[in-house]
Amino acid sequence: xxxxxxxxxxxxxxxxxxxxxxxxxxxxxxxxxxxxxxxxxxxxxxxxxxxxxxxxxxxxxxxxxxxxxxxxxxxxxxxxxxxxxxxxxxxxxxxxxxxxxxxxxxxxxxxxxxxxxxxxxxxxxxxxxxxxxxxxxxxxxxxxxxxxxxxxxxxxxxxxxxxxxxxxxxxxxxxxxxxxxxxxxxxxxxxxxxxxxxxxxxxxxxxxxxxxxxxxxxxxxxxxxxxxxxxxxxxxxxxxxxxxxxxxxxxxxxxxxxxxxxxxxxxxxxxxxxxxxxxxxxxxxxxxxxxxxxxxxxxxxxxxxxxxxxxxxxxxxxxxxxxxxxxxxxxxxxxxxxxxxxxxxxxxxxxxxxxxxxxxxxxxxxxxxxxxxxxxxxxxxxxxxxxxxxxxxxxxxxx
Numbered sequence: 167x168x169x170x171x172x173x174x175x176x177x178x179x180x181x182x183x184x185x186x187x188x189x190x191x192x193x194x195x196x197x198x199x200x201x202x203x204x205x206x207x208x209x210x211x212x213x214x215x216x217x218x219x220x221x222x223x224x225x226x227x228x229x230x231x232x233x234x235x236x237x238x239x240x241x242x243x244x245x246x247x248x249x250x251x252x253x254x255x256x257x258x259x260x261x262x263x264x265x266x267x268x269x270x271x272x273x274x275x276x277x278x279x280x281x282x283x284x285x286x287x288x289x290x291x292x293x294x295x296x297x298x299x300x301x302x303x304x305x306x307x308x309x310x311x312x313x314x315x316x317x318x319x320x321x322x323x324x325x326x327x328x329x330x331x332x333x334x335x336x337x338x339x340x341x342x343x344x345x346x347x348x349x350x351x352x353x354x355x356x357x358x359x360x361x362x363x364x365x366x367x368x369x370x371x372x373x374x375x376x377x378x379x380x381x382x383x384x385x386x387x388x389x390x391x392x393x394x395x396x397x398x399x400x401x402x403x404x405x406x407x408x409x410x411x412x413x414x415x416x417x418x419x420x421x422x423x424x425x426x427x428x429x430x431x432x433x434x435x436x437x438x439x440x441x442x443x444x445x446x447x448x449x450x451x452x453x454x455x456x457x458x459x460x461x462x463x464x465x466x467x468x469x470x471x472x473x474x475x476x477x478x479x480x481x482x483x484x485x486x487x488x489x490x491x492x493x494x495x496x497x498x499x500x501x502x503x504x505x506x507x508x509x510x511x512x513x514x515x516x517x518x519x520x521x522x523x524x525x526x527x528x529x530x531x532x533x534x535x536x537x538x539x540x541x542x543x544x545x546x547x548x549x550x551x552x553x554x555x556x557x558x559x560x561x562x563x564x565x
Contacts, residue, residue: 202538202540203534204533204540204541204542204543205493205529206530206542206543207544208477208525208544208545209522209525209526210516210526211476211513212475214470215473216466217468218467219465219467221463223380223382223460224458224460224461225378225379225456225459226378226379226380227372227457228377228378229345229347229372230457232367233368233369234365234366235259235338235341235368236361237335238361238362239261239262239360240357241259241354242261242262242356243260243356244260244356245258248351249348249351250348250349251346251347251453252343252347252349254342254345255342255343257342258342258349259341260340260341261338261339261340263336267336270329273328273332276329277325277326277328280325281322284319287314287318288318294307294308295308343371346373347371347373348372348453349369350371351369354368374450374453374455376426376450377449377450378446378447378448379448379461381443381445381463382436382441382442382444384440385435385441394468407429408428409427410427410465411427412425412446412463412465413464413465414426414448414461414463416455416461417462422462422464424448424449424455425448425449426448427447428445428446428447429445429446430445431445432444446465473515474516474521474522475513475514475515475547476490476526477513477547478513478514479512480527487503487504487505488505489501489502490504490516490524491527491534492525492526492527493525499527499538500537502519502520503519512548525544526547
């Protein structure tokens with residue numbers, strides 16, 4: 167067979183490719199699986215914890231009233247600065263006192279006149295009694311003198327009452343703080359006429375130390391508390407409220423730094439909401455908390471001596487709820503559905519679905535696939551956030 171010059175290069179390339187294919191070793195094309203993914207695993211923390219109901223509520227002042235003018239007159243003075251704290255009895259407003267001072271003086275004069283009349287009536291009555299003993303007067307004259315004396319005594323009582331009333335009205339011309347608190351801005355100015363057709367609102371005063379916090383407990387939670395008390399052989403008593411602690415946290419605060427105690431529990435459920443209103447009392451000496459704030463509150467309801475806790479970022483969610491990935495003795499990943507409680511620090515309580523002996527994947531979760539093998543590295547589940555260097559014990563809340 168003859169090969170043309172034009173076919174030579176193509177034939178040579180074909181021979182080289184054939185030789186290359188024949189010379190390849192078939193074993194070099196076998197699939198080599200990747201090594202198992204490295205993950206870090208740890209067993210749950212088993213700790214005794216205090217169980218809490220974690221709720222939300224609002225703060226309210228201990229006392230809050232409107233300051234009103236109870237007598238008519240012109241405002242002569244304003245003796246406080248808007249928004250400043252005052253103590254009980256501090257003068258806030260002054261209403262012109264001249265008219266009411268005159269009424270007091272008039273009442274004093276009337277009382278003095280009635281006392282003088284009473285002295286004369288007493289002397290006449292005593293004289294008639296002596297004449298009666300000498301049988302030189304009649305019983306009618308004695309009775310008339312006695313009636314006059316009784317009228318004089320009654321007039322004195324009336325004059326004393328008028329003096330007290332006038333003195334009270336004069337006292338109303340100085341408007342004072344009814345309790346320690348913070349007074350709002352004044353609503354009237356100096357020279358304004360107040361009390362013409364009734365009490366005139368001058369300002370308001372709010373006492374926020376201590377401070378109330380109101381919150382609602384659901385019907386289910388109420389029943390849980392009663393059952394827990396029944397197991398202890400106890401019943402709920404209002405007198406026990408000061409011994410039940412409560413903790414409060416603001417939206418900008420971590421945890422529950424404010425400590426207080428329960429102060430009031432409504433005697434009946436609200437049928438429209440199925441909740442029971444509860445009130446707690448908290449100190450607020452620095453007045454950092456204001457009435458009307460939205461707050462987080464938790465109240466202890468029990469204790470779990472062997473609670474299981476895992477790192478919160480080791481918990482995933484799917485359509486069935488929460489889950490964790492665990493590694494068995496064969497290093498195969500499995501998924502466990504769990505029921506979680508409330509978070510405390512970096513840990514979260516696991517109520518059901520997990521055993522204390524399970525090894526939970528805490529790092530490398532994204533590379534772990536249920537049913538696949540991994541290369542686990544054992545570690546410990548830390549109860550302290552990274553970087554704190556502490557050894558604080560976890561405390562867990564539950565709803």
